[in-house]
Amino acid sequence: LFSVGSAPFPFEESLGPGQTQWSVSLEEGREGFEREAAEEGSSEFKRGGAFSDLTLLAQIRQVYILAQGEKGLFLIDQHAAHERVLYEKYLRQWDKGGLSSQYLLVPILLDLPPGGLDEPEKIEKVLGPLGFEVGAAGGSSLWIKAIPADLGPEESEAVLRELLEKLKEGEALQDKETLFRSLLKLMACHGAIRAGRSLSRDEIMTLLRQLDQTEQPSHCPHGRPLWFILSWEEIEKRFKRR
Numbered sequence: 001l002f003s004v005g006s007a008p009f010p011f012e013e014s015l016g017p018g019q020t021q022w023s024v025s026l027e028e029g030r031e032g033f034e035r036e037a038a039e040e041g042s043s044e045f046k047r048g049g050a051f052s053d054l055t056l057l058a059q060i061r062q063v064y065i066l067a068q069g070e071k072g073l074f075l076i077d078q079h080a081a082h083e084r085v086l087y088e089k090y091l092r093q094w095d096k097g098g099l100s101s102q103y104l105l106v107p108i109l110l111d112l113p114p115g116g117l118d119e120p121e122k123i124e125k126v127l128g129p130l131g132f133e134v135g136a137a138g139g140s141s142l143w144i145k146a147i148p149a150d151l152g153p154e155e156s157e158a159v160l161r162e163l164l165e166k167l168k169e170g171e172a173l174q175d176k177e178t179l180f181r182s183l184l185k186l187m188a189c190h191g192a193i194r195a196g197r198s199l200s201r202d203e204i205m206t207l208l209r210q211l212d213q214t215e216q217p218s219h220c221p222h223g224r225p226l227w228f229i230l231s232w233e234e235i236e237k238r239f240k241r242r
């Protein structure tokens with residue numbers, strides 16, 4: 001659609017402040033996305049697409065991806081884009097019976113505020129399809145035995161607290177489908193690469209290829225647009241070339 005030849009990738013020199021040099025720093029919380037990048041290498045993500053065919057120019061302010069296409073310049077919000085990717089992935093897994101999970105070698109004890117656990121059995125049932133395996137630990141505490149495969153232990157704990165809160169306030173008001181969708185959005189938000197994280201070129205290409213595979217690459221699951229184009233026409237108008 002927006003295919004471009006393989007232009008050089010001018011990122012080594014002359015980057016402005018806030019633009020990354022594409023150095024791969026292994027800060028925390030990165031494992032999930034790196035694993036996706038590794039998985040991707042061996043799977044079916046081979047064909048080109050609207051996003052992966054763009055020519056990558058830079059990562060800007062560690063928030064946006066700047067790329068060039070046939071029709072203009074594209075700005076893509078890295079967090080919103082990854083959120084969309086994860087949300088659709090979770091939806092697919094959920095349709096097939098539940099999100100993939102990983103067992104913890106050492107279960108985590110989660111202390112909740114008093115009264116935070118009305119019906120532990122019911123909570124177990126809701127959390128199971130989301131990739132969590134939990135068990136009552138007495139009082140208002142829970143054992144976390146397994147967590148979603150895409151989340152780290154710390155993120156899982158944070159997600160679980162929010163999930164429980166959302167369950168409490170939302171269950172009475174929403175039907176099951178709506179409730180699960182909102183829980184999956186929450187998980188996608190926590191699992192997605194954050195704004196402020198520097199990404200390597202490979203990581204960005206992975207993200208763009210994943211975006212090509214999504215069904216709704218226009219908006220994040222919360223409805224925010226995840227990319228826009230500044231067309232060449234628009235740019236020419238701004239410079240009064242036409």
Ligand SMILES: [Zn+2]
Pocket residue numbers: 080083189220221222223224
């Ligand atoms: Zn969002």
